Amino acid sequence: MSKIKIKLDGKEIVADSTKTILQIAEENGIQIPTLCYNQKVSRTTSCFVCVVKDVKTGRFLPSCSSCPIDGQEIESSSDEVSDMRKTALELLLSEHAGDCEAPCTVACPAHANVEEYVRAGRKGDFLESLKIIKERIPLPMSIGRVCPRFCEKDCRKNVTGKPVAINDFKRLAADMYYKSYMEELPPLTGKKVAVVGAGPAGLSTAYYLRRNGIESVVYDKMPKPGGMLRYGIPEYRLPKAILDTELAHFTKMGITFECNRKLGDNLSMQELKDNFDAIAVTIGCWKPGSMRCEGEEFAVQGIEWLEKIALADWSGDNPGKVIVVGGGNTAMDCVRTSVRLGSPDVNCFYRRTEAEMPAEQIEIDEAREEGVKFSFLTAPVKLRKAAEKLIMTCIKMELGEPDASGRRRPVPIEGSEYDVEADCVIAAIGQKTDAPTDLRTNKWGDIDVCEDTYHLEENVFAAGDCVTGAATVVEGVAGGRKIALGIVDFLTGSKHEPEYQINVSRGHWRSLADEDLVYLRSDVSEEPRVALEFIPLDERKTTFKEVCETLPREKMMAEGERCIECSCTAKGDCKLKKFSEEYAASPEAIKGEKIKSGYDNRHPVIIHDRNKCIKCGICVKVCKEVVNANLLSAKQRGFSTKVETAFGQQLPISCKDCGKCISECPVGALDWKIKE
């Protein structure tokens, strides 16, 4: 061993010339990323993620294999070196085929760990399920009932049939354990935050603040908290007793509510700034959109109408013949509420076709079952009063070229006007933010926050509908969590979550066939999706009773067997993902053919997914040099190189007692099938 002098990132170092640059850097506190280097086996020098630059020669060296020479000047942290590492990672990502995260979790606006809570449910552990859900979704009772199920739309099970009934796991888990389960709460830090608006976003903000030790007071303009959950979503979809149960938990956590306080009215920003360390504005969208037609004032506004009925505890007069104008979820709430109030003739007028309706299909179907009639390609032109009735002049539309939203623009057909008569016309056209004048807004009238951090100014943050425009409960909840963590960082100087996360995906399920799906279990259920259990139709049409029941435990456990568990087995410990995030390498940066060497799930407990292999050769060497079993070898060459057993046979059963290659695999190419 001889001591030499080198310069590493500008620092003079006395180094052992028999050690590699990687080892020396490590000893000096400089971390160099590497995927193929493993102390347990002889080196391969293949990944080139560990490159450093020899300043004098201008050459790039793999630091895992290069030993320094006296007087060498080495760069490990320069932009040029980082760029080389990033490109190496992007090249590896470009051939890497798999799903880092399950598409359901990616699709969920709150990124709840769907696969994990479904798995817990499958095993019958719904308490565990609830715990996982509440990491991301603090309102599982509500969301378990009203969510439009983004997750299910991207579920890989769509390839072979209907998606897993994911949302019903939330509902069941919450119904079973919500009351009894209490999160472990850290001690309070002494910081205090004001949350303005007790809707989904505000509740979520308060919840995640408290889970991070920060106390909050939630203000709301209405007499009771809940926002649109209480005053917008009808009782038959979300019974208010359930909502009360859900909200009681917040109080139990020490969150306080102050109702009948409206920002810009009897509550001022200044007052909040004076009394709190930070302010979260989550005031929602409460201003109705316009029908933009003559005589609009004769119509009632959908959200205002629903609010009135909500305040009357879901009771009201029979509205007579009803026409609801609009095609969104609020329109569906209005028609179905009209049915329940006894209207004999409920109509929905929409200017495009059913395919373009923003409302959830299930809402449309259920409305139709309940007797609602739909008139598509119909728009109001004029509304007038005649005697006790309203006369609406409508015009027929046809679909033209797609507009900015990608939907085909409805165009009026000249001369197609006609009149219809109604007792009540309800406009359900959309909602807008009603922001107090001292909050900065954008051109849509929404609060103008920083896109990444949702930070507005100084110690003010905003989230939810008032930032995004009217959206879903789960999106509101996701926004609330985001600003809660932002506020925690702001108040404590901590740093939440990596700034940059990557997700490699096999692509949308529409582009996949059954053989592209990776099955970890041989007993994935091919039974049809569990059916919802509705109350009798008569009861649905005449009462505000919840339309369907929570599905029973046994049925949901069986439903869980349908889950393919498509996320990567190594998602917690994948070095490729870790370094890619560190170097901001993107899976989309370089496009090209992916590996197509298939996966092998024949072994009872081991999955060998060659599509994820980065050819570091560690497994081959571990099996040869450490275990002395020689079961694997690289085959072919170049881009087609793959690691395989002799003649591609199944790994021996005895591998279950070794697994040394699995623990050294830097990605998820060789792994245990069972996910913990």
Added chain:
Amino acid sequence: MQEHYDYLKKIDKDPSNLIKGLQAVQASEGYVSDESIKAVAAYFSLPIVEVEGVLSFYAQFKRNKPGKFHICVCDGTACHIKGSTLILDWISTELGINDGETDEKGLFSLETVACLGCCSLAPVLSINGKVYGNLDRKGTVKILREYRAK
């Protein structure tokens, strides 16, 4: 070891002769079958998977039985710029097989090779090792028809 593989016995059992052993198999059988891999692995006392790994690295080794007449179309630089892809097309059309395939009767098999080292006669092909140069379409088809008649 089976008698069938007696020809291996001429080769020293040192693992460094593995490629030589595989070449001997291919020279004798025309390709390397699973059975041969097992025999070679046993002969050199090497794991089967390692033999397969080595074998699959080198372009020379065939894992499928070639036709009676094995056609190699040179795609070296000179041949390429002189139209070797067209030659390949013409042969494919004439014989109804693509690169890497053997016809149903086992008469012809076709592959492209890196360079036959006869660049000055480009474009060239070889059939069972015999090289034909300065090819055009007519000449190529004529050669194939002569072989078919054999």
Added chain:
Amino acid sequence: MNISDKITRIRVGTASCGIAAGADEVLELIKKNAGNIPVEEVGCIGHCYAEPLVDIETVDGVVSFSHVPATEKGVANLLSLSSEGRFSVPEGRKAKELHKVIRLAGRICPTSYDEYVANGGYEGLCNALAMQPDEVVGEVKKSGLRGRGGGGFPTGMKWGFLAAKKAEQKILICNADEGDPGAFMDRSLMESVPHQVLEGMLIAAYATGATKIFIYCRAEYPLAIKHLQIAIEQIYARKLNDLNGRSLEIIVKEGAGAFVCGEETALIHSLEGKRGTPRFRPPFPTDSGWKEWPTMINNVETFGNVPLIIAEGGEKYAETGTEGSKGTKLFALAGDLKYPGLVEVPMGTTLAEIVFEIGGADPENVKAVQTGGPSGGCIPVELFDTPVDYDSLRSLGAIMGSGGMIVIGKNRCMVETARYFLDFTHRESCGKCTFCRIGTKRMFETLERIVGGNGVPEDLDFLEDMGNKIRKGSLCGLGQTAPNPVLATLRYFRNEYEAHVLKHQCEALICNALVDVKLEQSNCIKCKLCIKNCPVDAVSDDFIIDNNKCTRCNTCIEVCPKNTIFRVKKGEGFYSE
């Protein structure tokens, strides 16, 4: 005196190129008709375009015949020493070539030890054995010889490294895995003068104390292997391999088809019976090589130079060539030129001299020359006054490589040429290093897109950036040089790339996706050959080619007796509805 009495011997060139041109049949016929005249098979004299070549040795000197047809008449013609079909070396070649290494190629019987010795063979070895080993190394150092395999590392220095090693076994390897598509210098030397190459190895073994010699030869060179093996037996029989007090083993091993095995460490792995993947250096092979013994690898042509050096002395040898590159260099000339073949010129000869004067290429029709095969680069005709030596070529983004030199005519597409090289290298990548394994694949895919008419301007930036990174981020020579053809063409022929990605045009009308086929009706004689031969029925009964059906296979163009069918720019051909 009867004409046939004048003839003392007949030499038929039966190296691979000769055989490919029909020399075997010619040889049979000559043997049948030559009576008692001895008929010898000899190697290649380098004039491949003229094969089959037959030299008739007569009492009055040698008479050569080219393009000898394999017919009774043709053979009778040459046996009568007719004035028809005689061959003479083109003036340009006579003037510019300097035959030192290949001076005996094609003149002597490759498998005759005696003939080699009679022509000065093994003088070098005799001289060497009279010297101390370190003196031999010193002589090679003095000669300034640099590795002819492509890298250009000073040979004497390498010998010195191995000579300095104390080990029970030292290994000498002759790299005869000539993998560049388009290069055949090594094949020609081994086929034509195997003893000369072996003599070089024996001298090296003596100088370095090597105990074993491997010749790692392409399996595609059966004749070279055969001649080497015969020569080795002759050496064994004469105990010429008894050097350094023991009997030296000389083993010919056949490569198995992997370009990357031209790389030292990959070659060693292959000789060990393993996958031919390179490994990180150090340790260098001279420290730890074949089975961890000190090992030195030289190329065939390098060894071919050694006997001359020791025979005439290093200083004398160094008189030829340039400051940094001594001696002569063999080139395999091919492509768009009149006299393709093997040439030997002094280092420092310009590209123009080689391509135009020696190769007889038409200056009006040459666009570029590709040196160094898939590892090299294209040099545009404007730079043809560049002297050929290691350093000048490198400064142009090309490399000397092993000596392949492909002349590229104006009617070729440089983008397609680059795509071709990348197709080769990405398939030859051993698959170990990320940059080479995936990067070359991505570059190839991008080039495929461009020649397929789907390129976008950003593709050019990507090619440049990725090319530079692959160069910097690869372990071995294959990866480090793989992007060269693309980077060099981007540097000198960017306009062609731009035409492909901006205008979706291929000026050379090579890229099928950017080309239509059109029949010029005015000159058509309606012979219907095109209709009959079209594999996809794209030619209508009234002689219109439907470009919707046409696969651009060129068959109609080939068969048309009046040359009325052309490739034209995309959009200029007819398309059915």
